[in-house]
Amino acid sequence: MKKIDQLMQDLGFNKDAPDSVKEAFIKHLIKASTGVNVTTPSEKREIEANPQRIVQFKTPQQLSFAFEEDETPRPKTGKKAVS
DSSP states (O other), rough: OOOOHHHHHHHTTOTSSSSHHHHHHHHHHHHHHHHHOOOOOOHHHHHHHHHOOOOSSOOOOOOOOOGGGOOOOOOOOOOOOOO
């Protein structure tokens, strides 16, 4: 089994890239291979530094897209379609 630095080298990843790019690349590999979304170290630091920006929902919310019931008038642009 190869280590992550060997995998990144085999894929042609730039060794001098910023740490955030490396984290995003590894996060993508984990998500693509296992389907698990992980939190990177820089994301953890950002959460710890700004806990007030984190939104916690008490109950799950389902979005509704009932477009057929939409009665909102569309704004007129004054432009006509060109044929």
